[in-house]
Amino acid sequence: MQHITAPAIPADRRTLVIMGVSGSGKTEISQGVAHTLGWRHIEADQFHPAENVERMRAGIPLSDDDRIHWLDALIEAMQASQTAGESFVLACSALKQRYRDRLRAAVPGLQFAHLDIDYATALQRVGGRAGHFMPTSLVDSQFATLESPADEAHVLVVDAVQPREQVIAQVCAWARRADTTEQPDMAEIDSANLAEPHADPIYAGRVASAFDRLTDGLMAVLMGFMVVAVFGNVVLRYAFGTGWAGAEELSRLAFVWLVFVGVASSMRRGELMRFSMLRDRFPLAARRLVDSASWLLVIAASLLAAMGAWSQVGYGWGNVSTVVGYPVVLGMLPVLGSMVALAVLALVQLANVWRRGAPISTPLNSLD
Numbered sequence: 001m002q003h004i005t006a007p008a009i010p011a012d013r014r015t016l017v018i019m020g021v022s023g024s025g026k027t028e029i030s031q032g033v034a035h036t037l038g039w040r041h042i043e044a045d046q047f048h049p050a051e052n053v054e055r056m057r058a059g060i061p062l063s064d065d066d067r068i069h070w071l072d073a074l075i076e077a078m079q080a081s082q083t084a085g086e087s088f089v090l091a092c093s094a095l096k097q098r099y100r101d102r103l104r105a106a107v108p109g110l111q112f113a114h115l116d117i118d119y120a121t122a123l124q125r126v127g128g129r130a131g132h133f134m135p136t137s138l139v140d141s142q143f144a145t146l147e148s149p150a151d152e153a154h155v156l157v158v159d160a161v162q163p164r165e166q167v168i169a170q171v172c173a174w175a176r177r178a179d180t181t182e183q184p185d186m187a188e189i190d191s192a193n194l195a196e197p198h199a200d201p202i203y204a205g206r207v208a209s210a211f212d213r214l215t216d217g218l219m220a221v222l223m224g225f226m227v228v229a230v231f232g233n234v235v236l237r238y239a240f241g242t243g244w245a246g247a248e249e250l251s252r253l254a255f256v257w258l259v260f261v262g263v264a265s266s267m268r269r270g271e272l273m274r275f276s277m278l279r280d281r282f283p284l285a286a287r288r289l290v291d292s293a294s295w296l297l298v299i300a301a302s303l304l305a306a307m308g309a310w311s312q313v314g315y316g317w318g319n320v321s322t323v324v325g326y327p328v329v330l331g332m333l334p335v336l337g338s339m340v341a342l343a344v345l346a347l348v349q350l351a352n353v354w355r356r357g358a359p360i361s362t363p364l365n366s367l368d
């Protein structure tokens with residue numbers, strides 16, 4: 001696939017509000033977008049005065065008066081972020097046009113991505129969420145208050161019933177669009193990107209593609225072998241009263257390879273699990289320090305595991321497995337290889353942490 005470097009997003013288009021009714025996914029989607037674009041995340045719910053939260057908890061919809069101070073507090077937060085030279089994504093209901101206009105007046109060029117959702121889905125999502133102050137009884141009023149922003153300037157309307165990763169990819173593609181009037185052609189968004197929830201690939205380009213092809217191919221072969229070996233052995237045993245003694249030993253070996261090749265592959269794609277709830281609330285400089293410390297720890301842990309694997313290689317050298325007789329060292333090599341790959345990838349990511357502060361045009365944002 002052709003390697004295209006995404007152009008830098010112009011400075012006047014690096015402010016975005018993710019809006020919509022309760023349950024449309026503002027919090028989650030905005031976090032994913034902020035993470036992907038490397039922008040600050042601001043959560044409007046954290047700016048509601050206690051009385052507003054108590055009202056909503058009690059099932060009383062907010063009035064315009066209730067929302068005015070909240071909107072002004074959001075304006076302050078957005079302007080503070082801009083003064084600090086940050087780009088930001090704000091998760092905010094912004095249900096009425098006049099609320100949006102108030103925000104726009106304070107932050108010229110402010111963009112809005114409306115997470116469009118139907119009533120039944122919103123109700124189901126709000127009802128299915130534990131420990132949140134927003135009761136399902138308020139979903140009606142959210143829809144009654146909502147004024148669609150579809151005809152306003154710098155607005156994207158996105159179908160928020162789609163899977164999260166798709167919604168995030170569409171919002172990011174729109175944020176990165178070349179022309180402010182242009183709506184992205186959703187069909188053109190790389191399906192490989194859509195398959196990666198909150199994915200933030202560690203590096204991209206030709207080496208990455210070769211690495212992906214190698215690891216994907218290896219995993220497919222290993223998986224195929226395991227299926228044939230295990231399933232074939234079961235059939236042989238139960239249908240013909242015979243079996244292949246080596247099947248269990250070899251499929252166990254294939255499993256070890258599969259796990260460690262999979263870890264390296266997921267790490268490259270940025271798909272490994274991470275907890276960023278606290279980290280996302282820090283200012284940019286603190287986030288960089290936390291990220292750097294995390295990646296240094298990952299490097300240290302990977303090298304430690306690689307050293308362990310290396311001593312196992314020494315131990316297994318010259319030994320063979322009991323049934324098939326393959327060199328035992330074959331079981332240690334994927335661990336060693338995978339841990340070295342993890343350490344290298346973490347080192348690249350450590351460098352990325354400091355490169356990401358630059359305009360969003362680094363190779364990390366390229367579309368493969």
Ligand SMILES: Nc1ncnc2c1ncn2[C@@H]1O[C@H](COP(=O)(O)OP(=O)(O)OP(=O)(O)O)[C@@H](O)[C@H]1O
Pocket residue numbers: 020021022023024025026027028029045091093125126128129134160161162163164167
């Ligand atoms: N695209 C999606 N597909 C499935 N579930 C989703 C999707 N987006 C969000 N959710 C889930 O729906 C619930 C509501 O999401 P979230 O809290 O992000 O919405 P919200 O718009 O911020 O709501 P509120 O305004 O009430 O805080 C959560 O449980 C979340 O995991």
Ligand SMILES: O=C(O)[C@H](O)[C@@H](O)[C@H](O)[C@H](O)CO
Pocket residue numbers: 021022023045048062067092093094095134
């Ligand atoms: O404008 C509003 O009515 C509020 O902002 C609500 O949308 C809630 O804050 C949110 O839904 C709860 O998380």
